[in-house]
Each structure stands twice: as structure tokens, then as C-alpha cells.
Amino acid sequence: MRTRASRTAVALGAGLLTTALLLTGCTPGASKPSTSTVSQAEIDKAMNTSTNLTFWTWVPKIQDQVDLFEKKYPKIHVKVENVGQGLDHYAKVRTASKAGNGPDVVQLEYQFISSFALSGELADLTPYGAKDIANDYVPWVWKQGVANGKILAIPQDSGPLGNLYREDILKSAGITDPPKTWDDYKVAAQAVKDKTNSVIGNMAPNQGAGWLGLLWQAGVKPFTYDGKKSVTIHVNSPEAKKVMAYWQDMIQKNLVTTDPDFTDEWYAGLNQGKYAGWLTAAWAPVFLSGAAADTSGKWRAAPLPQWDPNKPASGNWGGSADAVLKTSKHQIAAYELAKWINHAQEPALLFATEQHFFPTANSVLEDPKFVGDQPAFYGGQKVNELFAGISKTVDPDWQWLPFMEFAYTNFNETFGAAVAAHGDLSAGLDAWQTALVDYGTKQGFTVNG
Amino acid sequence: MAHGIKRKQHLAAYAFVLPFFVVFAAMLVAPLVYSGYLSFFADRLIGGVSFVAFENYLRAFQDPGFLAGLGRTALFLVIQVPIMLGLALFFALALDSGRARGSRALRLLIFLPYAVPGVVAVLMWGYLYGKQFGLIGQITNALGLAPLNLLSNSNILFSIMNIVTWTYVGYNMIVMYSALKSIPADLYEAAEIDGASQWRLAWSVKIPMIRSAIILTVIFSVIGSFQIFNEPSLLLELAPTAITQSFTPNFYAYNLAFVNHDINYAAAIAFLLGFVIMIVSYVVQLSTQRRERLS
DSSP, rough: OHHHHHHHHHOOOOOGGHHHHHTTTSSSSSSOOHHHHHHHHHHHHHHSSSSEEEOOOTTTTTTHHHHHHHHHHHTEEEEEEOOOOOOOHHHHHHHHHHHHHHSSSSEEEEHHHHHHHHOOOBBGGGGGGGGGGGGGBOHHHHTTTTTEEEOEEEOOOOOEEEEEEEEHHHHHHTSSSSSSHHHHHHHHHHHHHHHSSSBBOOTTTOHHHHHHHHHHHTOOEEEEEEEEEEEEEEEHHHHHHHHHHHHHHEEEEESEEEESSSSSSHHHHHHTBSSEEEETTTTTTHHHHHHHGGTSSSEEEEEBSSSSSSSSOOOOOEEEEEEEEESSBBBBHHHHHHHHHHSHHHHHHHHHHHHHHOOBHHHHTTTTHTOOOOGGGTHHHHHHHHHHHHHBBBBBTTTOOOTTTHHHHHIIIIIIIHHHOOHHHHHHHHHHHHHHHHHHHHTTEEEEO | HHHHHHHHHHHHHHHHHHHHHHHHIIIIIIIHHHHHHHTTEEEETTTTEEEEEEHHHHHHHHHHHHHHHHHHHHHHHHHHHHHHHHHHHHHHHHHHHHHHHHHHHHHHHHHHHHSSSSHHHHHHHHHOOOSSHHHHHHHHHHHOOOOOOTTSSTTTTHHHHHHHHHHHHHHHHHHHHHHTTTOOOOHHHHHTTTTHHHHHIIIIIIIIHTTTHHHHHHHHHHHHHHOHHHHHHHHHTSSSSSSOOTTSSHHHHHHHHHOOOOOHHHHHHHHHHHHHHHHHHHHHHHHHHHHHHHH
């Protein structure tokens, strides 16, 4: 009934539009078209019907963007709820979605989209016109929200990897330019160790996403997922082992430390100059200026050191998107919310300037208000512009496993434990591989690995 | 006639306990039966739910994570419980002897950690344990000693023992102390007439008299050891690679259910853990009873 009504709406001319709208009205608000495209009339109608949406996100101050949305669509009322961050959030989304009373719009990190896609909890946004905005985003980011030909999420922010470093410490070690290649980085690390009281950086053993970002940069493809039953797992491939052999050497020679990150110890390390740098994501520059405020003016930003300086590459660490749950009874309005706050210039730019997210929309990445920023923390360097350039070098073909929650927790006890103990990283990768394959097989996947 | 009154009384008694049984059945028996039911199934990401009979239980017996977790808690039990209860008994006796000055303030001070919320306690200790910037680290630094990593893979269990001891010594002390207070004074008089010293008094009169209170604290501690959850879960942030998913069986069950999405296996683990606790508690009780009969 519902789909026929919408088809009629498209087929009939403007004169019969009212009739079609009346037909649509037989299921007020409960618009759930599955295959056909939703017409503009239907969208207009949905956006002018009094509707209550629930939006689960842990983005701070997102109420500002939501307020703008409610101003634009006064009939739509959005309730923003923060049910926890990361894994807590996902556990609750799953439970609520299974129970059929989940929120309408949810925040999802890119790495978890495929696991929700697998359990069929996300609505395909294609019928609502999501294809039309695909070209407005950086291609690799957009691809992260697409699974099996279905558009499942609208990108919000991302984290292409770069290198933040203490110019003063590197200088006192005799290094004037940021290391261009990983070989340069090792030479610089040795100099920092010999001539200063610092180390060039810290490689947190618990930061699976950061380590994967480094593999991503090196062009390693540890995971693939066909969206159905088969996964490929190759975390211990020769390419991955080559990258880790580099870090094995760095760790063995004590050129980097291996403290867990985002702990008191780690913050103190950043503030007291224990770490002369941080290989990190594009959301980090602003975060760092708050976390290590005492060191203002001493930091600079650069691209990651490269494996092949002629083919600059980067990986990604973090960032998230907004998706619509299949259980939502107001999918049109829910999609419009997810789209509008991340697509319309005003709220999207606000994410960059207020929440300090690293943008995904081209229009924001080119906005002079964003790229022209010259933070004093980095001595007036145009950090955003630098990272906007890095974002273009991220490999678009990276995929995730549909069970990254397990992958990350297990990372900590296999590979991470090897890093923390300054042990055999190659054996750590093997152990991680075995655990992932075992888990995947037990969960019924056809595992290639 | 008398019969009728008795029956009425019986009915009234049942009516009074009925609300409890309703809540008991709904909140304890039903979930227990349900999770028992769940433990015979498997819900795979691909393929969905299927009946697997005892497969989850068989898997647990071969699961190195689960077995290592059990071993870890057993080690915890053997080392931490005697230390904690020994200290608690010592403090209770010391306070009861009336020799310690300001015993009221002392009692309060020893009990105080129990009143500190577990989360705060773990965060506080986590800070103290910090390798370089924590208090202990700074002291070892100042003394020129090598920094001791209390959050490393090999030390973390002992660090947790320390936190648990710190928290529960006061609680156990209060249980023993109140038992000591209820010993009839004439026993002390008799012992004094016999010329018993304070030590002798403690050993031959006080401890045997509060035997049942001590056994109670032992049983509570045994159960508590197997159920350790807060400490690893909170220290995970600070020692992310030292605390594994299966650090303790209880923590493992949680991770299986909420991280690995394997609720069925988690239910099986929880049931096995329940059985282990029952068996160990029973053995402890049995051995104390036997000793009682022998003496």
C-alpha cells in the first residue's frame, strides 16, 4: 500500500498531488519505503508533520546543530541523548534496536558501520536521496559509510593521520625539518634520544585504531568484508609484518615509549616534554592544545613520515557518521536530520569551529574560515589547511571487519601486550590473527585468512 | 477450634511472605532459569540462533581464558583472603582489648575505606600506582630506585589484592568486633581468675567464641573473590594491556555478553562460575564444621 502510494505520487502530475498526499496520509508519519525513491513531496510533507525524533550521540554541544535544524524545521522535535561513549553506546544501540524501541538517528564510528550493517539494523539511505550528496564529501570518507551498495551513514568527522611534533625539542636535537620518510624519522628519533631528555614519540599499546591507521598508510589491507558471509583477515601478512618490524626496532632501541594513552601519565608526558611528538589524527591538534596547554607555541604539524616520499599517503584514525535505524518510524525526518546537520554549510562548519571536528564535506574543507585558521599553539601554522591536504592522500579502499569490538579488545591482549612488554611484535600479530580467525569462524563467517 | 486458629495463623504467615516470594520468583528465579535456557543455544552473527545442548559448557572447559581466569581468582583467594581476614581479626582484637587509645576514632578510620565508593577507590589507587607521576613512583624515584610498574602484567593482580584488602578490612573487622562485643563478660572473669594473659584470652576464649562470625567472613570473602569485577573493569583504562578480557571469570562473562555479543556463552560461563562458587563455599563450610566436631 505504502509503496504504491508513493509511486502514484511520482507518476501523477501536480494536479493530483493532493490526492496522493491523502493516500500517503493513511499511515501518518510511519513512512518506511524500502525500495522506491521518496519524492520531494513526501519529504516536504514529512518535514511539515509534527514529529519527535530521538538522536543518540556523544558529540559534545551537538544541541547547537540540532537547534539550527529545529529552527529550519520547526515541526520536528529532536531529543538528543548521550547514552555513553564508544562501546557502551553501541551495546545500548544494539539492545534498543533489537527491542524495537531504539533511537531514530545514531552516531556510529566508521569502523562499526559494517557490524551494524551485518545485523541489518541500519536503514538504506539511498531512497531518500543520499546518492545526490555523495560528491560533496571526500571520496574515501564517503566510501566508509557505504556497504554492499547501500548508503548507510552520513559522514560527520574524520581523522586523517599526521605528525604533531615539538619544534623546540627537535631543534635542540639538531633536527630542523620534520622527518619526511620513516628512515628520517628513525634517525631523528635517535638524535632526540641522544641529545635530549625526551623520546620522539609514544606508541600506545592499547590504541588499536591508531596502529591500524599506520597499516592503512602503508597500504596494508588486513580486512575485507563482502557484506554477507565472508571476511578476509590478514593482520599478520608480510606487508603488515614489515611495518611492525620497523616499530619493533624503534621499541627495542627505546626510541619510542609504550605508555597507554589518554591516562594521567600520558597527559603528564605531553605536558612535561617527555614525548617530543605524537603521530595522530586530524582531530588531535585542537585536543592537544587543551591537553598540553603549558606547551603552547612549541608544537608544529606535518604529514606522517612516508614509506615512499613520491607517493604521499596517510591513514585514518577515528571520526564518525550519523545513521538511521531501521526501526525508526520517521525515517524521512531522521534522514533529513542526519543529512542536514552534516551537510548544510552552517551546521557543518559549526562542527569544525565549535566542536573542532575535522570535516568531511568538501565545502567545509575549503571554507576560508576553516583552512585559514592560524592557532597560536602551533606558532600560527595553518594546521587545518595541512590536514585538509593530508585527507586527500588517504587510501579509499580500506575496509573493516564486522566485529571490530572484539578485534580491538583482543588487540590489547595480543599485539598490544607484546608492545607493552617490548616483546615480539610479529608473534603478537600472529596471536591476534589466530584469535580473529577463531572468533570469525565461531561466529559462522567464512574466514579467509 | 484451636485447629482453626492455627490454620488462620498459617494463612496469615503465608500472606506475609508472599510478596517476597513473588519478587524472588520474578527477579531471581525467572532470570536464572532464562539464562540457563540461553546457555543451551548459540547465536552466531551468521546463521543466527541454534540449539547446541552442552556445547557452550564443553567449550568453557577447554577455554584457556576461562581456566586462566579461574586460576587467577583461586590465587587471589589463597593469598588475599588470609591476609585480609588476619588483619581484620588483629584489628578487631586490638580494639576489643581496650588497650588502644582513641579506639573509636581508630575503628572509624579503619572502616572508612569501606564507605568510599568502589569506583573512587580504584581511581585513587590507580593514580597512586602510576609508574612515573604517581605517588609510589615518585617515592621510588626520590629514593633512586628503579621505577616499579605496579600496573604491569605480572604485578596487576597483587595491586588489585591491595585495593580489595584496603577496602574490606574495615568491613570484616566490624563483623568480628561486634561478635566480640557479645561475648558474655563472665567468661573473661573466669579466664582472669585462671590467670590467663591477654594473648591467651584472645586465643582460647575470644577467637573460639566468634568462630561463627569468622566463618561468615570467610564465606563472604570466598564468594567476593570469585566475583571480582569492579577493580579490573576500572583499572582497564590505566592498564589496558595487562587486564585481559578474561581476567576474572566474572569480568569475562561481562565481556563475552557485551563486547563479543556472545550472550549464550556468557550465560554458560556465569553458570559454571556459580557452580564453582557453590562448591568452594561448601568445601570451606564442610571443613570448618568437621574441625568443629573434632575439637
